[in-house]
Each structure stands twice: as structure tokens, then as C-alpha cells.
Amino acid sequence: MGMDESFYLHLLAQCQSANLEHRLGALEDLRQHEYLDLVEPQFLLDRLNSTAHWQEQRTIIDLMCEIKKPLPIEALMAILGDAETTPIFLRMEVAHTLAVAQAEEAFDLLLTLLQDEDEEIALREVVTWDLALWGERVPRDLLLALLSDPELCAAALDMWRSQPPQSIPLERVLPYCTHEEKYLREAAIKTLMAAKQCVPIDPILSALSDPEPEVRAAASFGCIRLLEWFGDRISLEPLLQALSDEYPPVRENILDALGKVPSRIPVEPVAAALTDSTFYVRCAALETLGLMSESVPSSLYPLLQELSGSDPNAQVRQRATRALLLLHGMQPAPLRIPIIDLTLENLEED
Numbered sequence: 531m532g533m534d535e536s537f538y539l540h541l542l543a544q545c546q547s548a549n550l551e552h553r554l555g556a557l558e559d560l561r562q563h564e565y566l567d568l569v570e571p572q573f574l575l576d577r578l579n580s581t582a583h584w585q586e587q588r589t590i591i592d593l594m595c596e597i598k599k600p601l602p603i604e605a606l607m608a609i610l611g612d613a614e615t616t617p618i619f620l621r622m623e624v625a626h627t628l629a630v631a632q633a634e635e636a637f638d639l640l641l642t643l644l645q646d647e648d649e650e651i652a653l654r655e656v657v658t659w660d661l662a663l664w665g666e667r668v669p670r671d672l673l674l675a676l677l678s679d680p681e682l683c684a685a686a687l688d689m690w691r692s693q694p695p696q697s698i699p700l701e702r703v704l705p706y707c708t709h710e711e712k713y714l715r716e717a718a719i720k721t722l723m724a725a726k727q728c729v730p731i732d733p734i735l736s737a738l739s740d741p742e743p744e745v746r747a748a749a750s751f752g753c754i755r756l757l758e759w760f761g762d763r764i765s766l767e768p769l770l771q772a773l774s775d776e777y778p779p780v781r782e783n784i785l786d787a788l789g790k791v792p793s794r795i796p797v798e799p800v801a802a803a804l805t806d807s808t809f810y811v812r813c814a815a816l817e818t819l820g821l822m823s824e825s826v827p828s829s830l831y832p833l834l835q836e837l838s839g840s841d842p843n844a845q846v847r848q849r850a851t852r853a854l855l856l857l858h859g860m861q862p863a864p865l866r867i868p869i870i871d872l873t874l875e876n877l878e879e880d
Contacts, residue, residue: 545573
């Protein structure tokens, strides 16, 4: 073990300290000082069984997910199956660990818990999210059935995003785009976008008018990909209307999307966004203008010069300068390191 053996042994001792902070610190040090290859799974299991503190349990479980040595699968399965005395939080963490470890012995138990309607819904959701880790081991009929389960459909929608794009059952996902619950509409939009070039266009564009800002944000982010994949097939009218959305992330996403087709878009609505009250929307407008070359009239140059010199946000000033260079036919250096611009209005007083 070399010269660090004494420190490693010190950390193991600290992991068994009566002081919680010392134990947590030592567990973190095992990871930071690259001792994970030395840690025995049984040691971590003993530590797990000796504590009832959620943060310590979480840290130990995280370490179990990272070590390469075989885990004590049977002991973990016993914890997972003990609904009477084991806290639900710990059972959820153990279920995730078994999935990450691809513990074949635990597969049937996980599916049994998933399909037990009397089981804790939080645990069933975790198992659903992790089904993607099992690949083709999970029956497709079960994956489809989860989309119809009112308690698990949100987790199922999330899980389907990690499946191959062509396998996503669009006909099962589409009804959720008009569901009464906004979080399901948002999840459905994101799952449709995971189908990539198979995605139906109209539901995404329609969601730009959704009453909930989070759903509109998901749809507007999807529009970036729609214009990349389908180009002229995408009508710009709903996107241009969305530039006046009250939610800044929507305006930013739409400007980024329009930047994918700079030759098709009018200058006026993009130029109007240069005076947006939100700095990252102004940044997006400048990025898009910089791609529009001859379409940008010289009458806008004074505003760009003003933004480059006096905008209160450094990122806006930088992008205004870049836009001017691009419009004058010069190629600025690529943006590499984001500028963090802390002003009094950005800082919250204690």
C-alpha cells in the first residue's frame, strides 16, 4: 500500500468514529484520495448497518456504487425486502445500487416490488427509473404497461427517454401532451423529443402555447432540435409568436432555435430582443444576429456598439463585440470560458 497506508488505516478508523462529522469526512476522503480500490464491500455493509443517519447511509451507498469489488448482493437484497424495519429512503437507495451493479440475483425481486401495488410508490418509481439500466432484460410489455399506470407514468416517461429513439411508443406518449397535470405534459414533450427524427412536429409546436411556463420551456428547447432535424418543414410563425413569451427561458430557447435557420428569419423580432430585461435573452439575440450576416441593417450597429461598451452584464458586452466582428466579416475567437458577472442586483443579501 506504500507510504499512504497509515492514512488509509486512519480513514477506516475515522469511519467508525462516534462523531458523525468525522465519519462523513472520512467516507468522503476515501473517494477523494483514491482508496476505493482498497475498500472492502463488507466494511461498507457493516458501516451501513451501524447507522440510521440518512446522509451517512447515502454516502455509503454512493461508495458502493463506485467500488469495483463484488457487492454483498444477498445482504443488500435483505435490506431491500425488509419493508417493516428498513426506512423507505434506504430501500430506495439500495434498489438503485442493485440496478447500477446489474445484480442479476436481484432482478426478479426488483420487478416484484415494482408490480406490487401495496408497495411504497417512491420505491416503485426508483425501480421504474432504473429499468433502462437492465436493457433488454425487461419485457417490453411491462415497459408499455407502466405508461398506463397513473402512479408510475411520470417515471415511465422519464425512463423511456433512455431507450433507443425508434423504440419509443409515440402513440402511448402523445396523450400525455394534453394531460391535465402540467408535469406530465412537460415529461411527454421531453420524451417525444427523445425520439429524435421520429418525433411528431405538431405537438411540440402546439406546446409553445401551453398555459404553464415549464411546458413551454420544454417545447421551446425542443424547437432547437426540430429546426436542426427538419429545417424548412418547421413553420416559423409559432416560434416568432413565442418570442413575446413572458417566461425568459422560452425567449432564450426560441432565439437559439431561430439561429439554426438565420437566412429564413426576419431581423426585427431578433433585434427587439436586444433590449430584453433578461441578460441571457439579450445574449441569445446577439448570438443569432451574428449569424444573420447581410440581413442585419447597418442601422443596428450603433445599438450593438452601445451594448458592447455599456451593457451592465459582461456576457452581453462580450457577445455584442463578437456579433459586430462577425457582421464585419471577421472571425472572433471561440467562447471558451464563461464570464461570471456578479453585480449588486445579482447578489442576494443575507
